Amino acid sequence: MSERISVAIEMAQGWRYSSGDAMARFSEGLRRKRIEALQCGGCRRRYLPPRPVCGNCHLPLSDWVPVSDKGTLEAWTVVFLPFLDARTGEVRDGPYGMGLIRLDGSDATLNHYLAENDPARLAVGMRVRAVWREELRGAMDDILHFEILP
Ligand SMILES: [Zn+2]
Structure with missing residues (x-):
C-alpha cells in the first residue's frame, strides 16, 4: 500500500482579460464618478453592470443612461470569515458587509461591499x-463600499 503525500504549492498568477465594449465604457465612466446603465429599446430594462444583449428580448443594447450613485439595499449579508477578494486578490478579513444595491435609475442590482458590518444595523430597503x-x-473598486444614508 502506497502512502499518499500532500504537498502545498503556492503560485502567483496574474491575468488580463478583455472587458468588452460595454464594460470598457462603464469603466471609463467610473473614472469620472459616472455610473451608466445600458437600457433595452424593447422592454426598457436598464442593466447595471451593463451587458451587450438584453436577457429578456435578446436585442443588442446601445442606449446608455446615467444612474445615481445612491440606491436601495435589496439584500445583505455579513461575512465573518476571511475571504479572498476577487477584485484585489487580497484576503479580506471579516466581518464585512455585502449588499445587493439597486441604484436609482437601474433595474438591476450591484453586488458590493457595505461600510456597515453590524447585522443589527442593516435592513432591506435602507438607502445607501x-x-x-x-x-x-x-x-469597480473605485467604489470602496456603500454607506447607509441617514
Ligand atoms: Zn429587453
Missing part, C-alpha cells in the same frame, strides 16, 4: 450611497 476611492482607476 457609494463611497468613492480618492484616486479613481476606472475599476
Whole structure:
C-alpha cells in the first residue's frame, strides 16, 4: 500500500482579460464618478453592470443612461470569515458587509461591499450611497463600499 503525500504549492498568477465594449465604457465612466446603465429599446430594462444583449428580448443594447450613485439595499449579508477578494486578490478579513444595491435609475442590482458590518444595523430597503476611492482607476473598486444614508 502506497502512502499518499500532500504537498502545498503556492503560485502567483496574474491575468488580463478583455472587458468588452460595454464594460470598457462603464469603466471609463467610473473614472469620472459616472455610473451608466445600458437600457433595452424593447422592454426598457436598464442593466447595471451593463451587458451587450438584453436577457429578456435578446436585442443588442446601445442606449446608455446615467444612474445615481445612491440606491436601495435589496439584500445583505455579513461575512465573518476571511475571504479572498476577487477584485484585489487580497484576503479580506471579516466581518464585512455585502449588499445587493439597486441604484436609482437601474433595474438591476450591484453586488458590493457595505461600510456597515453590524447585522443589527442593516435592513432591506435602507438607502445607501457609494463611497468613492480618492484616486479613481476606472475599476469597480473605485467604489470602496456603500454607506447607509441617514
Ligand atoms: Zn429587453
